Every structure is written in C-alpha cells, then in structure tokens.
Amino acid sequence: MRFAETGFNLEIDLTRGNIEKIATNSRDTELYLGGLGTNAKILWDRVPPEVEAFSPENLLIFGAGLLCGTPATGCNRTIVTTISPQTKLMAFSMMGGFWAPELKYAGYDKLVLSGKSEKLVYLYIHNDSVEICDASHLKGKGSIETATLLKKELNQPKAQVAAIGMAGENRVYYASIEQGRSSASRGGIGAVMGDKGVKAIVVRGTMDINIAKPLEYMELCNGVLEYIKYREDHPIPGVMPILAGLGSPQEMKVHDEKWHTENFMWGNSRTRRKDFWTKEIEKEWTDTMVNARTRLISCFNCPMECGATLSLPGLPTYMMKCFTKLTYTMGAFSDLDFGLRIAQKATEYGLDGFSAPQVMAFALELLENDILTDDDFPDMPADNEGRFYYLLDKIVRREGIGDILADGTHWAAKKIGKGASKYAHNNIKKHEQLPLKLSMLNPIYFLMYATGEKMNITQIEGQFPQAPFPKKEHREKFCEDWIQVPHEKFKQYFIDWELRGENSIPFYPNVEMTCDIVDWQEMMHYIDDALGQCAGLSSFPLKPPYHIHNYPKFIEAGAGIDMDEEKLTRAAKRYRTLVRAINIRRGMRRKDEKPPANHWKKRFPELEEKLLDGYYKLKGWNDEGIPTKETLDELGLDFVGKDFLARGILKEDESLSGKACTKGQDIVEEKENKSGGPGS
Amino acid sequence: MDNQVDQTSKIIKTIKIDIDKCNGCRACEVICSAFHAMPKYSSNNPARSRIRVIREPLRDVYVPVLAGEYTVSECAGRDKYTIDGKQYEECAFCRASCPSREEFKEPDSGLPLKCDMCEGEDEPLCVKWCLVDALTIEERQEKVEDLEQSLALEDLEIGLESLADKFGMDKIMDVLVRMNEKE
Ligand code: SF4
Ligand code: SF4
Ligand code: SF4
Numbered sequence: 001m002r003f004a005e006t007g008f009n010l011e012i013d014l015t016r017g018n019i020e021k022i023a024t025n026s027r028d029t030e031l032y033l034g035g036l037g038t039n040a041k042i043l044w045d046r047v048p049p050e051v052e053a054f055s056p057e058n059l060l061i062f063g064a065g066l067l068c069g070t071p072a073t074g075c076n077r078t079i080v081t082t083i084s085p086q087t088k089l090m091a092f093s094m095m096g097g098f099w100a101p102e103l104k105y106a107g108y109d110k111l112v113l114s115g116k117s118e119k120l121v122y123l124y125i126h127n128d129s130v131e132i133c134d135a136s137h138l139k140g141k142g143s144i145e146t147a148t149l150l151k152k153e154l155n156q157p158k159a160q161v162a163a164i165g166m167a168g169e170n171r172v173y174y175a176s177i178e179q180g181r182s183s184a185s186r187g188g189i190g191a192v193m194g195d196k197g198v199k200a201i202v203v204r205g206t207m208d209i210n211i212a213k214p215l216e217y218m219e220l221c222n223g224v225l226e227y228i229k230y231r232e233d234h235p236i237p238g239v240m241p242i243l244a245g246l247g248s249p250q251e252m253k254v255h256d257e258k259w260h261t262e263n264f265m266w267g268n269s270r271t272r273r274k275d276f277w278t279k280e281i282e283k284e285w286t287d288t289m290v291n292a293r294t295r296l297i298s299c300f301n302c303p304m305e306c307g308a309t310l311s312l313p314g315l316p317t318y319m320m321k322c323f324t325k326l327t328y329t330m331g332a333f334s335d336l337d338f339g340l341r342i343a344q345k346a347t348e349y350g351l352d353g354f355s356a357p358q359v360m361a362f363a364l365e366l367l368e369n370d371i372l373t374d375d376d377f378p379d380m381p382a383d384n385e386g387r388f389y390y391l392l393d394k395i396v397r398r399e400g401i402g403d404i405l406a407d408g409t410h411w412a413a414k415k416i417g418k419g420a421s422k423y424a425h426n427n428i429k430k431h432e433q434l435p436l437k438l439s440m441l442n443p444i445y446f447l448m449y450a451t452g453e454k455m456n457i458t459q460i461e462g463q464f465p466q467a468p469f470p471k472k473e474h475r476e477k478f479c480e481d482w483i484q485v486p487h488e489k490f491k492q493y494f495i496d497w498e499l500r501g502e503n504s505i506p507f508y509p510n511v512e513m514t515c516d517i518v519d520w521q522e523m524m525h526y527i528d529d530a531l532g533q534c535a536g537l538s539s540f541p542l543k544p545p546y547h548i549h550n551y552p553k554f555i556e557a558g559a560g561i562d563m564d565e566e567k568l569t570r571a572a573k574r575y576r577t578l579v580r581a582i583n584i585r586r587g588m589r590r591k592d593e594k595p596p597a598n599h600w601k602k603r604f605p606e607l608e609e610k611l612l613d614g615y616y617k618l619k620g621w622n623d624e625g626i627p628t629k630e631t632l633d634e635l636g637l638d639f640v641g642k643d644f645l646a647r648g649i650l651k652e653d654e655s656l657s658g659k660a661c662t663k664g665q666d667i668v669e670e671k672e673n674k675s676g677g678p679g680s
Numbered sequence: 681m682d683n684q685v686d687q688t689s690k691i692i693k694t695i696k697i698d699i700d701k702c703n704g705c706r707a708c709e710v711i712c713s714a715f716h717a718m719p720k721y722s723s724n725n726p727a728r729s730r731i732r733v734i735r736e737p738l739r740d741v742y743v744p745v746l747a748g749e750y751t752v753s754e755c756a757g758r759d760k761y762t763i764d765g766k767q768y769e770e771c772a773f774c775r776a777s778c779p780s781r782e783e784f785k786e787p788d789s790g791l792p793l794k795c796d797m798c799e800g801e802d803e804p805l806c807v808k809w810c811l812v813d814a815l816t817i818e819e820r821q822e823k824v825e826d827l828e829q830s831l832a833l834e835d836l837e838i839g840l841e842s843l844a845d846k847f848g849m850d851k852i853m854d855v856l857v858r859m860n861e862k863e
Contacts, residue, residue: 208717208723
C-alpha cells in the first residue's frame with residue numbers, strides 16, 4: 001500500500017482522447033518526494049528542449065503535493081508545471097484552494113496532459129470515471145462563471161474546478177488558471193491549457209488517503225496547530241503587520257497600505273509616491289475594502305483566512321488574495337475601488353495580477369513616448385481607468401495592439417522595436433516582476449532574484465528577516481526562540497547584522513553568509529512545493545510551524561518513507577538541480593541571471609559577480625550556472641550528466657568550467673519569432 | 681470528567697455553530713474522517729466525515745452541519761430559509777442522513793453516518809480543529825434516565841435499520857444466520 005500518495009497518475013492524451021491510469025514508482029517518491037519534484041522528473045524525461053510551449057508534445061502537469069489530502073494544516077497546493085510561452089523555461093506555479101486534495105481523494109497524485117484537443121473540451125474526473133467532454137458552450141466564458149456552470153450542469157456542488165478564461169483560450173502569455181479563491185498565475189500556464197484546448201478540469205473524489213504511522217502523524221499535526229495558535233498570540237515585534245504573523249501576506253485584512261503605496265512603484269514600475277498615504281485616502285480605501293468584503297476565507301484545511309470574497313455593487317462576486325489588491329490600482333495611478341473592480345474582470349478573464357497591469361502601464365508609457373501612437377489605440381478613452389479597461393479587453397481578445405501586448409512586455413517590445421525594450425525594464429528572464437525599485441543593493445535579494453527559477457520573489461524569499469532590527473538586543477531576543485534555523489550559525493549572522501556601518505548591506509552578510517541564507521530560503525520553498533504545503537505556513541513567514549526539523553518526521557510518519565534532515569536536504573537539492581538542468585538544457589546561462597538593471601540605484605558589479613560565483617560553487621554548479629558532472633553523479637542524476645555531455649553542454653574534461661558553453665542563449669533567442677503567432 | 685458525574689445526571693454537550701465565523705476550510709471534515717478511520721487516524725476522506733460544510737462561496741453560504749439521525753424516507757414537505765437576505769437551499773440545515781442526498785453516508789457502502797461527539801476524546805475534534813471558533817462547545821448537566829446502554833446500541837441499530845431498508849429484513853436475517861453458522 002502507498003501512504004500519503006495514491007500511487008497513480010492520470011494521463012490524458014488530448015490528441016487521441018486517450019485516458020490512462022498509470023501506477024507510479026515508489027522509488028521516485030523517495031528520490032523526488034512528489035509535487036514539484038516528481039513533476040520535474042517527468043518534464044525532464046519527456047519534454048526535450050526542442051519542444052516549445054505550444055507544441056502538442058509539451059506537457060501540462062497538475063501535481064498534488066505529497067502530503068495533500070492528509071490532515072497536515074495548509075497542505076493543499078497544486079503545483080502546475082509546463083514549458084512557459086513567455087520565458088521558454090520550465091514554469092511552475094502553485095495554486096492553493098481545494099483542488100489538489102480533491103484530486104488525491106479521486107485517486108490520483110497527478111494529472112498529466114499531453115497533445116492538443118481540436119475542439120474546446122473540459123475534463124470531468126469523478127473517482128475512477130474520467131471523461132473528456134465538449135466545452136463549446138463555455139467558449140469565452142469567465143473562469144469563475146465556467147466553474148459555476150459546470151458544477152450545476154454536472155450536479156456536483158462539491159466538485160472543485162480549475163478553469164481558464166478568455167485569456168487562456170487566446171493564449172495570452174500571462175494567462176492564469178483560476179480555481180475559486182486561488183490561481184496558478186505565473187509563467188503563462190493558462191495559455192498552455194488554452195493551447196491544449198482544455199477549458200476546465202472538474203474533480204470530485206470520495207476515496208481514502210492512507211497514513212503510514214497514524215498516531216505519530218496526528219501528534220505532528222496537532223503540534224503544528226498548537227504552534228499556529230502560539231504564533232497568533234505572539235506576533236513578531238518590530239516588523240510591519242503583514243510580516244508579523246503567519247499566512248500569506250494578509251492583504252485582505254490589513255487596511256494600512258502606507259508601506260506598499262509609498263515604497264512600491266506606480267505606473268510601469270516607475271514612480272514612487274512618497275507622501276501618498278493620507279488620512280483621507282486611508283479612510284476611503286478602508287471603506288472600499290470593508291464594503292466590498294463579504295467574508296474572509298481559507299484554503300482547504302487551513303485557519304489562516306488569507307483570501308476574501310469580494311462583492312462590489314453592480315459586479316459579480318469573486319474571490320481574491322494577496323497583492324493583486326493593489327497591482328491594478330498602482331499600475332493605473334488610481335484608487336482601490338478601481339483596482340478591485342478591474343480585478344473582478346481580470347479574474348474572470350484569467351490573467352496574472354502581477355504581469356497584466358504592468359503590460360498595460362507599459363503600453364501607455366510607449367504611447368506617451370511616441371513609440372506607439374494614437375493609431376495603435378483606436379477609440380481608446382482618455383482617462384487612465386478607461387484606458388486600462390480598454391487594454392484589458394484588447395489583450396484578452398488579442399485584438400489590434402492587444403495581440404502584441406498579449407505576449408508580455410519582453411516580446412511585445414521586440415515586436416514593436418523603436419527602442420521599446422527600454423520600457424520593458426522590470427523583467428527577470430523575460431518575466432515581469434513586482435514593481436520595486438530600491439536604493440542600496442541587498443546581497444540576499446540579489447542572489448534570490450538572479451538565481452531563482454520560480455520567477456517570483458514572494459515564492460523565493462522568506463524565513464530570514466528582510467532587514468536587521470535596529471538594536472542588537474532585539475536581534476538577540478528574536479533569536480531566542482528561533483527554532484526553525486537549520487544551523488545555529490544563522491542566528492549569529494542575524495545578530496551581527498546592522499542597519500549601518502561595516503556590518504550592513506551590501507557587504508554584510510558577506511558572500512559566504514549570503515549564500516548560506518539564500519540556500520536555506522530556497523530549500524524550504526522547494527520542500528514546500530514537493531509536499532504541497534502553502535508557503536504561508538512554511539517558507540515565507542518568519543518563524544513558521546513547518547521547518548527542516550519537523551518536515552522529515554511528517555514525511556516519515558505520513559508517507560512511510562525513511563527520512564531525516566540530511567536525506568530531505570539531499571532530496572530537495574536533487575530536484576532543485578533537476579529544475580536547473582531543465583532550464584540549462586533550454587539555454588539558460590549565467591548571463592540570464594540578473595535582476596532588472598534599475599532594481600537598485602547603487603550596484604556593485606564586482607560584489608555581484610562574487611555572489612554568483614559563491615552561490616554557484618555552493619550549489620555545485622560551474623561558472624555558467626551549469627550543474628557539474630560531479631554534482632549530478634553525486635545526486636544520482638547521472639542521466640542528466642550524460643545528456644549534458646551528449647549535447648555538448650558539459651565537456652568530459654572541463655566539467656568545472658563551462659565558460660565556453662554560452663551557445664544556449666541562441667537557442668532561446670532563435671525561437672522568438674516562431675512562437676509569437678496569433679491566438680486561436 | 682465524565683466519570684465523576686453521578687448516575688442520574690449526564691453532561692450534555694452542545695456544539696454551537698456560528699456560520700458568520702466559518703471560513704469554509706473544511707478542517708472539521710478532515711479531522712472527523714481521520715478520527716473515525718479504522719485504525720484511528722489511519723486514513724482521511726472528508727466524504728466519510730460526520731460533519732459537512734455546505735459551502736457556496738459566491739453566495740456567501742457556509743453551513744457546517746453535524747450528522748444526526750438516519751431517516752428511511754425523505755420529507756414530503758420541505759423548508760426554504762432566507763436569512764439576512766441569503767436564501768438557503770432546501771435541506772441546508774437538516775442533519776438527517778436521508779435518501780434524498782449524498783450527505784452523511786459512507787461513500788462505498790452507503791451506510792448512514794452519525795456524529796458521536798468523538799466518543800472517547802476529551803473534546804469533539806471538529807471543535808478543537810476549528811481555530812476560528814465557528815464551532816464551539818457548550819456543556820451542561822442534565823438529569824437523565826439510564827441512557828448509557830441505549831446510546832451504545834444506537835449506532836448498531838441505525839446501521840441495521842438502514843441495511844434492513846436497503847435489503848429487507850429477511851435477507852439480513854438470512855445473512856446473520858449464515859454468519860453464525862460459519863463461526
Ligand atoms: S496560509 Fe493562507 S494561502 Fe496558505 S493555505 Fe492557509 S489560507 Fe491558504
Ligand atoms: S473548521 Fe470551522 S471554519 Fe473550517 S469549515 Fe469547519 S466550521 Fe468552518
Ligand atoms: S463531534 Fe466528532 S464525530 Fe461529531 S462531527 Fe465533530 S468530529 Fe465528527
């Protein structure tokens with residue numbers, strides 16, 4: 001018997017309409033855990049680098065985390081993996097909500113989609129019965145609307161539905177997959193779902209998930225609940241409210257937006273408005289939120305209530321969580337009422353709330369600077385809000401200029417030419433980032449931004465305070481009950497960290513410390529993504545209930561796999577390296593690993609190179625960021641090593657210096673023109 | 681605590697449900713199904729839970745319902761409530777394991793489920809796991825007559841009764857006789 005996981009994947013070939021239930025190998029679970037880990041293994045094995053995002057050979061994998069469906073609080077993530085049309089690299093985006101546990105209860109750990117359906121379909125998975133059904137009546141419908149219609153049509157009020165909106169159908173490069181209060185947004189995976197002709201996936205499951213050591217497992221779960229209660233009563237002093245507690249940043253609860261509105265950039269990530277937050281604005285925005293919000297809501301088996309149901313007068317109800325609250329508002333220089341209203345439309349269309357407003361602000365900036373002209377925007381209203389609505393519709397329909405903008409700022413700028421690339425200034429690896437522009441280089445953030453393959457800083461950062469506390473005694477106090485550190489040395493790193501002077505950024509933490517810190521942060525996110533645990537109770541907040549010391553016990557008692565900290569650390573390193581290998585094989589190299597040039601005003605090129613060198617070395621990668629043969633062999637990834645040698649990515653005698661191997665970039669650039677085709 | 685109660689009185693536990701506080705997380709369903717697995721906590725399946733959260737986020741409907749009595753046939757007349765401007769489905773607040781719906785039945789056997797207040801635990805586990813206090817417990821002492829025995833038998837009776845409805849009493853008796861002979 002398999003524990004925690006079901007031991008089966010559901011494979012659907014959309015071209016042939018073939019449905020198969022495939023038994024998985026428990027050895028893979030031991031090596032790659034589940035979720036992201038085993039997703040990456042499948043992607044490596046079956047999607048070679050020649051395969052493009054919109055090729056039938058691309059896979060779209062919905063992986064439920066290893067512990068999803070067990071009573072582990074907050075363990076509900078679906079990890080969606082594919083090749084991104086925008087970055088052309090591996091995309092993996094997590095969605096919370098209720099879908100992953102339902103898939104497990106239906107008897108599957110993953111749903112693997114291949115091929116392409118000629119006509120629009122939806123999938124209906126009800127335990128052992130799986131159907132591919134005609135979805136022509138749902139074409140053009142909103143994502144939430146679709147879910148409601150399907151639940152009714154199938155008379156399955158308890159089913160969970162993941163659906164795309166018009167943006168996904170029309171293959172917008174930043175289309176999301178929406179699921180109730182959650183979405184998998186980054187990397188354009190909704191476009192891949194649309195390209196495969198799948199409008200929605202309905203899941204209903206009523207079968208058991210087994211636990212290897214029931215009493216031990218329950219004790220661990222109860223321990224987590226106790227710790228959550230403890231942390232509710234003991235917020236971290238000295239940090240802003242959204243960082244003091246647990247959960248995803250509590251944007252639906254918190255009304256004080258001084259920090260975001262005055263420190264994050266407005267428009268196309270350009271303008272800082274230092275004295276924006278006044279008493280009047282605070283009152284107006286609080287009223288907007290309080291009136292719109294009907295209820296705070298949670299994901300499956302979690303008390304944190306990070307999301308909310310929002311009903312604005314005259315608009316259908318929708319659900320939201322996190323920072324999408326402000327992205328449209330700030331992109332359009334408008335107010336919260338506008339932001340929440342347009343987000344309702346954008347959610348139905350199924351768009352990434354980070355990229356979409358930035359693309360629109362980018363378009364308006366090009367217009368302002370005469371790179372685009374009024375002719376490109378026929379009949380566009382004059383006011384900012386009206387323009388945003390106008391652009392939203394053009395983009396999701398791929399009409400006129402919208403067809404170009406639908407590819408995101410990077411590719412749109414290339415197509416537009418005339419120096420437009422200068423305005424696509426806030427990308428990493430072709431992907432739009434949070435609108436932050438800061439002064440002094442922060443070495444920790446530099447490394448996270450540069451080397452992160454999750455593409456979104458909130459899914460890379462965490463655990464370690466974002467800045468030192470002003471007083472040493474406070475830092476010492478913080479360390480007193482800091483049980484989550486993998487090693488005592490992290491406490492000293494923090495205690496010695498000062499706001500000013502020798503021990504301050506950019507040179508403190510030093511290269512070695514910075515590498516250690518980032519390695520820890522990244523490892524915890526990767527573990528979460530394999531287990532299906534929400535980062536909001538683990539890798540993201542300070543002092544979370546899940547950490548490297550109790551995770552091995554969870555895996556052992558839950559899944560019945562022998563586990564200790566060392567083995568878990570190695571497993572995480574193994575599939576983290578595999579993710580890198582997939583991207584290396586697709587052409588990613590050191591020169592792609594850089595934050596936006598203007599992210600910080602004060603840059604330190606020499607230090608930055610040293611940071612990269614140090615981090616690559618710690619990871620067992622060569623100067624180009626390519627995992628070395630030794631590293632690969634040591635992790636049991638010798639098949640990757642062989643492939644790298646065969647492709648000339650590594651050379652037999654120079655596995656330690658890969659400077660010569662910069663060909664990869666050409667692979668990426670070469671493909672630019674092929675994939676910019678119009679939407680279906 | 682229960683042991684100290686004198687024989688003629690008993691602690692009556694009431695689970696109070698505050699639907700305004702419910703966030704729809706279904707932790708209550710998770711823990712209930714885990715607790716009633718055999719052996720305890722060995723499996724999870726909210727479909728086996730004795731509490732169900734009727735959840736319609738877009739209409740802001742959140743109703744945790746604890747499984748009550750088994751009923752042979754569905755009601756002929758039903759109620760529809762409108763509270764605070766929200767209309768609730770027929771049967772929304774009903775606790776019965778009833779032929780008219782999927783709620784409160786074992787998914788494979790179809791046998792009815794009933795909340796047993798987590799017999800043997802210090803407190804009902806759904807209450808313990810609902811950290812947001814949508815479920816809370818209220819206890820009071822009440823005089824009762826010799827209920828102990830009948831409570832213990834109640835589960836068995838409910839099960840048998842539903843089997844009898846499904847297969848007919850004669851069949852059940854047949855099977856019992858055969859089972860007896862085998863032993
Ligand atoms: S912490 Fe928030 S986002 Fe994470 S699982 Fe819980 S409710 Fe969902
Ligand atoms: S645990 Fe509490 S908040 Fe969660 S669904 Fe049950 S009653 Fe509602
Ligand atoms: S009290 Fe116990 S048996 Fe009854 S619904 Fe709650 S968890 Fe289930």
